[in-house]
Amino acid sequence: MIQNQQFLRALIGCALLKIWKVSRIDFCMEKNLVAVTVAGLAYYFWNQHRKKEEKEETAERWFENITTGRIADSSITIASSPGQVRRAIKEIYFYTRSYCNYVGLDCEWVGKNKTALMQISVSTPAGIKCFLIRLCKVDIRICYELMAFLRDEDVVKLGCGIDGDFKRLSEVDFVIFHPATISFFDLRQIIPATNYQNGGLANLTRQILGRKLNKDYRVRCSNWEADTLSNEQKTYAADDAVCALQILGKLIQELGESRVQYFINEYKNTVFKQKSKPNKDKKEKSGKITQNALEEKVKRRLETRDYGSDYFNSATASVRKEPLYNNCVKLLAPDGEVLSITDKKKADWYVKKGLGELVEDTETSFIVRLKFEPSGRPNTDSEKYYVTEKENVCVVCNEKNGLLRKNVVPREYRKHFPIVMKCHVSHDVVLLCLRCHGRSNELDYLKRARIADKFVAPLGNADLAKAILEPKERRNVRSGGNALLKNRAKLPEKRINELESIIMEYFNATVWTGDLEQKASDLPVLAGSEEEAQSFVQHGEKVVASLMLSGGIESVKNFEVDWRQHFLDTMDPQFMPEGWNIYHNHERIEEKLDREIKRADGTFLKPCPPTEKNLDGIYILLLNLKGMRESRLSMITNRPETSDPADFSFLFLSNMKDLQEVAPRESAHVKKRSDGKYNTASIRLSNNIIVELTGFSTAMESIINNAFNALQSVDLSFNEIHKIDASFDHFPNIRSLYLHGNQINSLNEVKKLRSLTKLKRLTLHGNPIDNLPNYRLFILYIIPTLQTFDFSGVSGDDHLLYFQMLNTTRNP
Template identity: 35%
Template sequence: MVSSHQVVIGSALLGIAGVGAFLMYRGKTLSIFYRWRSKGILYGHKKENKIITSGKEWEKVAEAFKRECQQLGVVGFDCEWVQVKGHRRPVALLQLASSQGTCLLIRLALIKEELPESLTSFLKDTRVLKLGVGCNDDSIYLERDHSIQVQGCVDLRFIVQEQQKKSDTVKDANKGYDGLGLKSLAQTFLGITLNKDWRVRGSDWEAPVLTARQVSYAAADALCGAHICSKLVEQYLEYPWWMPFLPPSVLAAHIAAGIHQMCEGFRDVPFKKNKDKFLEPKPSVNITNKRCKSTYPADSLRKTPLYHNCQLRAPDNQLLCTCDPKKARWYVRKGLGTLVSEEPLVVKLNFEPVARPQEEGADGHFYIQVRENICVVCGKKDSYIRKNVVPSEYRKHFPGVLKHHVSHDVVLLCTRCHQLSNIRDSEMRFKLAEEFDAPIGTKGVHKVRIDPTIKSVKGAALILMAKRDALPENRVEELENLVRNYCNVDVITDDILKECSCLDPKIPNEDYVPHGFKVYQEYSKIGLIKMETRWRQHFLDSMKPSYMPNWWSVFHNHKKLRYKMSITSPKSPKWEDYHICLFGTEGVCDVEYKPKSDHISHSPETDLRNTDTQAEKLDYNPLLNAYDSSDEDECEESGMEYDDENLEEDCNVCNDIGDIGPDIAFSSRNQDLQESICEA
């Protein structure tokens, strides 16, 4: 019979052994316990598919579904549509799946009424991340087809690549881009094989009733997005020993914070294929006051602000315009202005300007306001890109009087809005192509064509030079015959092969006319300002910007062009430019020529202090102009860098300074200074 004393000793020994084993294997034990606790939060215990065909059906399930998604702040996201002869029809099905297993199949093709506000606001809520593969493209299609804005999209391929960089635990790491499709990711992380049968993928998603295979296919795609994220966050998170013992709500909050931290920097960033190296999202822009001197593509993220809001003031301290700090300091360096303050940078001119902002009305006021470096559509304050409202493929053909020193049509857009704007600009381009018979990218309108004979001979020569010994004899003979027949020789020498390897198969197309130039030619017949106005109105109608600068107008600068034409002699080459801009080559001019002296006496628009002073100022062509970022655009189009030399060259040759704001010129009191600068 065992005594109670022995029982106590045995129990103590067992307890000590258990504690020792736990301490020895505590890492693995806690990991297993943590995964068991988090499994119910990350994956749920149910799987339910609900088909939504009306706003009322959405409202019935909306609250419960949003609660499930808000627990972790994620939702699986995907879209389906029908392809007809290679052309995509509008998005027919929107799939949303919570990590708990609920999947909503919203049949947009069958919903005729306006979508409920609770659904559109849920899709715009950046606190709930929309996860999937290619989800940014899907969001663009939804915006384009149904005016549904989706924000907070994260492409899972970004996260997978980050995990591949940090560890070698991801399977198929060496498969490169081929291993980043949804089917491959589901196999790698979830151990399941998705049904990607083309007969289901390419089926009729607009049918009145979806088949069981369609429902299963669509639900699985969305649900995999949420569950792959759950697997990734398990690898990403580091947890202390006490984490598995927290209450479920606190544990869920910890996991949700980890997911959002893991996805930080990848929200609404398009994924681009790059087989050579991982694609890293572009970081948010750190705004500094230093202007980057090198040029960069127009569609890249800005490294510096577009608007510096430095001030140029008249001798009586009236604000003339805002400009770049480089231009403001140029006035000081040349002795044409005095530095008033560094922060903000203010320069007072030492000479009387040729005009004041009030004289140009709204056009002048546009250039003296403080402008923010934000997206003009959504108001986002970082990761912005410069956008030309009138695309450069048309604008680069404009006469200088219409395009030089005009910053009015340069706005800032965030990456997502810029991408969306480009898509909608494409729609306008195709309209113009059809309207003016100016095809885009079709056969017969290429700048060059490839001669197939020369191409094959060049390829044969390159192969013979590099791999002759490794090729079968019959293949060598075939390639040599190509070279012999082309060169009309019996014996092929190394010099002949070398000469053939340098052949250029490209043949210039003499009949080629670029789309942009063809459209420009057509509008130059009726007035270029009509094309300018059309593109400005298109931007307002297609993007509906909420943060446009004050005094921005579709008719900006048109009144001023008429004034400048009225004081320009019809014998001047610039008069022809004004005529093309305002009336076109086929239009009738209704602007009466008035010499400057007459215009000064009778124009109601020029309300200066006295006629003598104005006449005195107009005796001299403007020499200086306020800087604006469109100067940088013109330099980029011509392949130059914008620097002091270009800036001084502008000052010496430009006679129409006021195109970007108030005219600035020397009065006769500064004639000596003017002559010295001209000599420089």
């Protein structure tokens, strides 16, 4: 820099000397003008060099004061018109030329390839600013300043997967927005040189910046083309672009500017490709699950792996941030007996509803005494387990940090257990550290593999399991079709003839036609024959169903005991909670079954013999009435309101008319009929923006087959409903109605549900009426048929409390 300045100063001196000489020899105006021009040009170049050097000195300092938090709302600028876009780009150019030539860039999309918003963050001396350019409001093709900025090679655009944004923009103009014509850099290219684990932008933000990037689907999937963006949308969009600039600044601080600049120069305009680690255990798949292969694989891992910090990344593992057991929160009976040790939110609920009084509220204790007699008390050993204090430590090695929940009985089996075995399951949730959790999972996998062989129930999801069971001949035909479609030109003639012969033989064709290869490629994955594929049941469901068919509920209880014993034998836990045992809750199961037998006693339920055809969606309700305690044979019955629903949730529906114009989410058990209707007893409309229910009956009749008799469960939770529509009267068999999280503010609306004489389950919490005094008691009085309300069971004491309150009001 000093040499350049000396050279330019000498040049200016020579120009001035020339002016002096010319003025002495000849006063000709033309010669003076030439000399002045030379001097002016020399000064201009010197000044440009000076500014460039000053910019470089300043740019070296931009990352030193980089912040890691979210920027303030005042630092976010929205551009919604061509004029605002021009001003925004002008300001961005000012800072990139005078301060820092890196910008963070991201886009928000609507639909497949429609760009709604472009976010550009730039570093300024006062901090990071972000510009939100609403491309849905302007035509990007006439924003020449923006297009010139994107193609400017001196400004490097930062992001994770940023080439994907430009590929989508290339749908608008292939030449202008193609990644090959734009200067960009994927931040993931630098991560191998650091100690961080590579991943997406959210993962890098958590590791490098130490904060969580908001990826709430409700904001991500919101309407980015709205007339005005909400504050949540602004913050969400700006943070994606700001994080990219902050991450680069932190990496420069850690690695040094020269090393980071090397990566940028080396990988600029290069698409990032994740290097996959070689799997040493990968072998050719045989057509069946073999116990020996699985055992060898797991045993090899158990011998070679150290399940410590190298196996689990504590920065990314979902370890508990708060203790599992809150021993300071207790729920007492009216006489002071401890009923349970629970969490503060549940205990405080009784106080807010007027059903309990706060006895103690300190930093170390939160105690609530109920005002009514509970339906039961902890008398048995299983019930007393829930009133004993438990330590938040690993039950195997007593480690206190980095703990995870462990399901002793895997959930893939538990969720298919009889309904009487699905309560009080927290007994089978224990705490393990990262190391012990990893080892336990491997040992569980080995046991699950043996169970899979025993019951012929492949592990994994439906597609994987079907692929394992699929006949080899069918796989070869589909593979041959794919090869011919994609690589026919690369295959030798002999191989082409072989593949064509295989496909022709499978379809019984005598002459090769072009559509056969497409037909072969489109063959779906099937487990055996067409009939077997349609009756396919996943691993956990098939195992439990087989147990029920073979030995009833006793077999499932023994299966539960076997898993608990497996955990004790393989992990040898030395710090299990007091009162934990392998036969936990079995006496309560017996009592519940006896109660159900007495309630049934040949009145409202008819026995249904267990068969293979009615295993889908079943649950065990009773024992066979004959023999009662002696025989313990299971009785299986259908419960339609728990079947798979027609799921229309999270579709931004605002009324019933919208409902008839969209299709529900795909489900393996809810099939569309030829008339366009669905065979289901349930419909899910939760998490939309429905305001009114006008046309509800018409919509149901157009969606559900025989809706008048079939509809039994309706989920309208988390909408904007103010009034309950009287059209619910058209569906007298509704048993479950979920209306929590809406805007219902009058008890008169609830009275419209009186006509639903079969209604057993209702939710209304999260509505304005939830804050009314004695809200629960009034609802139970209005609808006396309820068995559960707001996910809480209804007892005779609830109705008694209402009459006591009524008498107190009438006779003060």
